[in-house]
Amino acid sequence: MPIVDARSFESGEWRADFDFGGVTAFADEQVLDFLRALSRLLLTDREARRYPDLATFGYFCRQANLARAISETPFVTSRFGWGTVVHIAPGNIPLNFAFSFVMGLLAGNSNIVRLPSRNFPQTQLCIDLIDRLLADPAHAPLARTLRFVQTERDSSALNALVAEAAGIVVWGGDATVRQFRALPKSPRCVEVYFPDRVSSLLVDAAGYLALTDEEARMSARRFFNDTFLVDQNACSSPSMVFWLGDSERIARAQDRFWSLLAPVLDADYAMDPIARINRSLDLMRDVITVGHALKLRQDHDVWRIGNAEVAGLPLRFGTFLELPVSQVTDVLDHLRPNEQTLTTLGVTPEDVFRQMVDRGRIPGIDRIVPVGSALDISFTWDGKDLLSVLSRRVQFPQNKAVAGDNG
Amino acid sequence: MSSPILEDLISLTDHHRLACQPYADYCDTLFSGPEAPGSLAELPFLPVRAFKEFDLRSVSEADVFKVMTSSGTSGARSRIYIDRETAQLQTRVLTTIFGDTFGKARSPMLVIDCESTVKDRMRFSARTAAVNGFSIMSRERCFALDDDMTLNVPRVAEFIEKYKEQKIFIFGFTFLVWQAFCGALAAQNQTLSLENAFLLHGGGWKKLEAEKVSNQDFKDTISRWTGCRNVRNYYGMVEQTGTIFMECPEGRLHASAWSDVLTRDVRTHAALPHGEIGLIEVFSTIQKSYPGHALLTEDVGRTLAAADCACGHPGTIVEVHGRLPAAEVRGCSDAYS
Numbered sequence: 001m002p003i004v005d006a007r008s009f010e011s012g013e014w015r016a017d018f019d020f021g022g023v024t025a026f027a028d029e030q031v032l033d034f035l036r037a038l039s040r041l042l043l044t045d046r047e048a049r050r051y052p053d054l055a056t057f058g059y060f061c062r063q064a065n066l067a068r069a070i071s072e073t074p075f076v077t078s079r080f081g082w083g084t085v086v087h088i089a090p091g092n093i094p095l096n097f098a099f100s101f102v103m104g105l106l107a108g109n110s111n112i113v114r115l116p117s118r119n120f121p122q123t124q125l126c127i128d129l130i131d132r133l134l135a136d137p138a139h140a141p142l143a144r145t146l147r148f149v150q151t152e153r154d155s156s157a158l159n160a161l162v163a164e165a166a167g168i169v170v171w172g173g174d175a176t177v178r179q180f181r182a183l184p185k186s187p188r189c190v191e192v193y194f195p196d197r198v199s200s201l202l203v204d205a206a207g208y209l210a211l212t213d214e215e216a217r218m219s220a221r222r223f224f225n226d227t228f229l230v231d232q233n234a235c236s237s238p239s240m241v242f243w244l245g246d247s248e249r250i251a252r253a254q255d256r257f258w259s260l261l262a263p264v265l266d267a268d269y270a271m272d273p274i275a276r277i278n279r280s281l282d283l284m285r286d287v288i289t290v291g292h293a294l295k296l297r298q299d300h301d302v303w304r305i306g307n308a309e310v311a312g313l314p315l316r317f318g319t320f321l322e323l324p325v326s327q328v329t330d331v332l333d334h335l336r337p338n339e340q341t342l343t344t345l346g347v348t349p350e351d352v353f354r355q356m357v358d359r360g361r362i363p364g365i366d367r368i369v370p371v372g373s374a375l376d377i378s379f380t381w382d383g384k385d386l387l388s389v390l391s392r393r394v395q396f397p398q399n400k401a402v403a404g405d406n407g
Numbered sequence: 408m409s410s411p412i413l414e415d416l417i418s419l420t421d422h423h424r425l426a427c428q429p430y431a432d433y434c435d436t437l438f439s440g441p442e443a444p445g446s447l448a449e450l451p452f453l454p455v456r457a458f459k460e461f462d463l464r465s466v467s468e469a470d471v472f473k474v475m476t477s478s479g480t481s482g483a484r485s486r487i488y489i490d491r492e493t494a495q496l497q498t499r500v501l502t503t504i505f506g507d508t509f510g511k512a513r514s515p516m517l518v519i520d521c522e523s524t525v526k527d528r529m530r531f532s533a534r535t536a537a538v539n540g541f542s543i544m545s546r547e548r549c550f551a552l553d554d555d556m557t558l559n560v561p562r563v564a565e566f567i568e569k570y571k572e573q574k575i576f577i578f579g580f581t582f583l584v585w586q587a588f589c590g591a592l593a594a595q596n597q598t599l600s601l602e603n604a605f606l607l608h609g610g611g612w613k614k615l616e617a618e619k620v621s622n623q624d625f626k627d628t629i630s631r632w633t634g635c636r637n638v639r640n641y642y643g644m645v646e647q648t649g650t651i652f653m654e655c656p657e658g659r660l661h662a663s664a665w666s667d668v669l670t671r672d673v674r675t676h677a678a679l680p681h682g683e684i685g686l687i688e689v690f691s692t693i694q695k696s697y698p699g700h701a702l703l704t705e706d707v708g709r710t711l712a713a714a715d716c717a718c719g720h721p722g723t724i725v726e727v728h729g730r731l732p733a734a735e736v737r738g739c740s741d742a743y744s
Contacts, residue, residue, distance in 0.1 A: 273673040273686070273731050277454045277705065284433050284457055291428075293435035 001131050003115065004149040010157045019144040021166065022110040026079035026391050027070045031105055034139045035061045041129050048129065051122040053095050060377070061102060069106075069379040069387060078398075079391040081108025082190055083166025086158075088180060089113060090171045093234070094120035099377045100169055101146070107390035109167065110145035114158065117150060159183055167390060172196065172235065192389055194382055197235035197340035198315075201226075201371060202331055205245030205253035207346025219345055220260035222372025226343060228269050228301070229375075232316050236341040236367075236374040239315035241304075241322045242331050244347070250324050253346075258302060265301045271318060279303065279317035286310050311336055328355040335364040340382060345371040410447050410667045410723075415692040416700055417444060420451060423698035426465035430698040447669050448678030452688055452701040455646050456483075464488035466696045477533040477645040485646055490696040497649035498543060500693055504663050505544050508639060508653050509605050515570040516545030517563065517604070519579025519588045521552040534580055536645045537609065541578050551579075551588060558591035567600060574603050577635065580610035585625065592632040605637035609651070613729060622658055642727055646699050650691040652725055655718040659711070662722035666691045668710055669723075671703065673731070684709045687725060705731045 004014045024031060042048050042058030049055060059065065070076055085104045089097030097113050104111040115123060127148055134143040151158045162168055162183050167190040170180045177195045185191065201223070211219065227237045243250040271279075286294060286305070295306035303319040311334060315321055325331055328351075331342070342365050344352050349368035356363045366383035369376070379387050410416075424431040430453070438451040457463060460483065464471065472494050475487040489497070524534050542548060549566040553559050567575065579588065584606070592599065606629060615625065626638045642660050643651035650666035662668050669678055670685035679685045687706045694700040711724040 270674065274705065274733060276674075276676070277456065277703070280437070280454050281456060281460055283436060284429065284453075284461060287432035287436055288429045288461060291432075293432040296436050298437075 001134060001143055001146075001148075003127060004147055006150050006152050006155070009149045009151050010155065012157060014147060014149070017144060018112075018147055019110055020164075021083045022145045023081035023083055024108045024145075026073070026076050026081070026108045026387070027066070027106055028108065030139075030142065031108075032063075032066065034133060034142055035066060035102065035106070036063050037133050037136075037139065038130065039063070041133065042126075045129060048122075048125055051125070054122050054126060056376075057095050057098050057126065060099060066106065072379075073385065073387045073391075075393050078394045078396070079108065080394065081110070081166075082390065082392050083109060084164075085109040085111050085167035085169060085190075085390060086162055086165045087111060087113040088168070088170045088176065089116055090173070091116040091118055093230075094122045095126060096171055096377070097123070097148075098126050100171065103379060103386045104167075104169065104390055105142075105146075107387050108392075109390060112147045112149060112161065112165075115148055115150050117153075165189060168192070169386075169390070170194065190389065192384060192386065194235075195338070197338050197382065198240075198336050199236045199238050199341040199343070199374060200240040200242060200331070200335070200339065201238035201343045201345060202242045202244060202325075202328070202347065202352060203253060203257065204344075204346035205243055205249040208253045208257065209249060209346075211346065216256060217260055219371055220257070220264050222370075223257075223261065223343075223345070224264045224268070225372055226374035228265065228318065231272075231275065232318060234375055238341075238343055238374065239320060240311065240334070241320050242334070243322065243324045244326070244328065245324075246326075247324065254322070258299060258304075261302065262300050269301060271301055275317045279319055282314055282317065282319060286313050289313060308334060328352055329359050329361050332356065332361050332364055339365050341365065341367040341369060341374055343369055343371045343374050410690070412665065412667055412690065412692050413444070413447060413450075416447070416450055416690055419692065419694065419698075419700040420444075422695070423465050423700070427463060427698050429461065429463060430465070446678075447667060447688075447690060447701075450690075450701045452703050453698060455485075455644065455702040455704045458485040458487060458646050458697070458699065459483040462486060462488075463699075464697050466490045470696070475536060475645055475648065477536055487646060487648070487699065488697050493693065493696040496693040496695070497540075500649040500663065500665050501540065501651065502544065504651060504653055505541075505607075509544075509576070509607075509637075510574075512574070513544060513546050514574050514576035514605075515566070516542060516548045517566060517575050517577045517601075518548055518550050519552065519577065519584050519608075520550060521554045521556060522550040523554045533610065533645055536648070537580070537643075538578065540648060541576075541607065545576055552583070556583075556587055558587060560591075560595065560597055563599065571600070571603075574605060575601060577601065577604050577606040577633075579606075579608055581608045581612060581625075581640065582610065582614040584608045584629070585615055585620065589628050589632050593628075597632075599633045602634035602636070604633070604635045605639070606633075606635050607639050607641060609641040609643060611727070611730070616729060642725060644689075644702075644704070646702055647689055647691040647694070649693055650689075652722075655716060655720050657716050657718045659716050659718070659724045660726070661713065661716070661718075661720040661724055664722070665693055667723055668725045670708065670710055673707070676703070679709075681710050681712050681715075684728065686731070687727065707731060 008014055039058050039061035042054055087100040097115055101111050101113050133139050163185055169192045170177055171194045174196045177193045290309045297304040301318045305321050308323055310321055323334055352368050434451040444450045470490045471488050472491045473489050476484040518538055520538055525538050551563050629638055630636050640654040641651045650663055652660040652662055654660050667690040669688050671678055671688055672685050686703055687708050688703045690701050706727050707729055708727040713721050713723055716724055
């Protein structure tokens with residue numbers, strides 16, 4: 001089943017053998033079979049194994065991972081899909097579309113996925129593998145419930161489709177979210193939006209200094225994967241770094257942390273020359289906005305600003321705002337209104353969460369994960385349990401013994 | 408290497424630090440170098456795109472004599488605030504560089520562009536600025552192209568006939584001279600009699616590079632269809648209007664007495680020696696009303712010492728190889744494309 005290109009999409013012919021409005025039960029056996037097979041294929045295909053993000057997606061579809069997500073959803077046996085869900089995938093992350101599709105499918109929906117206009121090899125490869133499975137008679141019925149499409153930016157056919165859909169999932173970019181929120185939709189349409197978010201890292205200086213050299217080196221690599229690997233431009237990539245501890249420990253921890261990052265950047269990072277210039281322009285915007293010069297430490301590809309006033313401004317292209325804090329809850333005073341993920345180093349996410357709520361504070365974040373996991377997508381995103389949101393629960397009085405069904 | 412204009416540039420840096428707060432704050436944040444720079448490389452510099460994103464001026468609003476704008480590829484426009492003094496300097500310097508190359512007499516000007524490029528205020532562009540800027544060297548102007556960018560041969564022929572006793576000044580953007588002028592003449596197998604004329608062109612080789620046209624091919628083609636043999640290229644930008652780099656008889660672009668140039672490593676922004684390829688940074692001593700005296704461009708090229716050229720011009724040589732490609736940034740913002 002080839003990708004429906006922009007022209008064919010406008011003509012609408014692709015709808016002839018698409019089961020518009022089709023639903024299945026939540027975590028339907030046939031769907032689970034398909035996802036298990038897809039996981040096996042992704043993790044064994046020679047070509048696919050060349051792409052780490054395809055492998056990550058392969059692990060995401062593994063039986064154990066799906067089973068865990070299903071077990072965490074209440075009332076799974078009385079849940080069903082809503083109908084046809086339209087997914088708008090982001091333009092610059094190759095496989096985000098696939099995660100979105102799997103969530104829609106597992107929840108019981110038929111899915112139309114708008115792909116990024118930029119062609120990534122792993123996007124095409126992923127779809128080729130899905131097609132290979134759908135050609136197998138065992139999975140063929142699912143082919144009627146799935147379309148991958150490409151459309152023009154303001155496609156009238158896409159807008160018409162959104163107006164009919166039972167659900168819509170829009171990934172990222174405030175402008176994109178605004179545009180799709182404003183479109184006419186069915187009164188019952190279930191809408192899920194992921195607007196722009198920002199994220200931070202919390203380092204417990206004492207905990208970090210206690211790490212062995214090898215552990216500290218590993219954490220530099222993990223931090224690199226959270227940030228520079230995606231040009232520090234993903235919603236979950238830290239742009240602020242909180243240092244927890246006394247000033248003496250913080251200074252030692254900073255020295256260790258940034259000097260261990262330097263060889264990783266040397267080996268594996270080349271900042272785009274235009275991005276390097278954009279970084280200077282960001283700095284000029286910063287000084288104009290705050291009205292004075294800033295404390296800036298330039299080492300290597302990393303720029304570290306020490307003025308809290310820039311928190312609300314774009315921090316990217318290897319620019320970080322560093323702030324010392326004396327207790328975990330102080331972090332909450334500096335979080336931005338659209339803060340998403342707090343990654344942690346030298347302290348566990350559970351610890352951080354507990355300390356925040358123990359003091360009666362509401363964590364102004366949706367996610368606390370260890371350094372290195374910032375970009376790991378999960379069935380809960382931006383505070384939303386997607387399998388619950390994308391499925392309809394049929395409610396009826398249940399026998400308490402039976403209702404144990406994870407409820 | 409020491410630059411003859413270093414002292415002037417240090418004074419300008421001090422002047423703009425006092426007169427332009429954003430510039431001072433930017434320099435204080437980013438450039439912690441020596442109090443007294445000992446070379447061009449140690450001077451603070453701005454990315455040339457800063458003028459597209461920010462209003463940077465070192466004169467009061469009341470002293471702004473005119474605002475020069477240029478459209479960029481992204482659609483953002485540079486806004487260059489010019490006071491009377493800077494405007495006069497621009498004109499004086501441009502006239503001198505031009506006169507040193509082509510002589511001081513004002514010539515009839517054949518513009519390889521259409522009239523709407525300079526008339527239509529909505530389409531104000533780098534071309535508009537350049538055509539108008541060089542018009543001060545001219546007497547009567549004739550626009551060679553119609554508004555649909557096709558060559559109007561009868562109008563051009565009439566203009567040539569009218570001024571056949573004089574030196575005609577032909578001016579245009581490089582790709583228009585190549586495509587809309589030479590290309591059109593070749594397509595119609597039409598030659599012109601411009602043996603007496605001189606041609607100045609600028610704006611970049613990008614489109615010609617794609618067709619693998621060398622400077623010599625360019626000159627040979629112009630000579631074949633128009634007879635004009637005095638052809639000069641220049642390198643300049645609206646952010647440093649006036650201090651253009653003019654091509655010498657040996658085919659090299661030299662800095663003028665009011666300008667200089669160096670290159671910086673694209674990865675580290677460290678200054679490079681002559682001969683090594685990097686980002687071009689241009690210096691100019693005539694920017695009083697805005698902090699545009701040291702600008703890092705997004706052009707890639709290299710510099711050569713003036714002594715490397717047989718022409719005898721003392722200005723540093725710059726070779727422009729092209730523009731940095733647009734960034735392809737990863738991440739999840741700006742999603743819908």
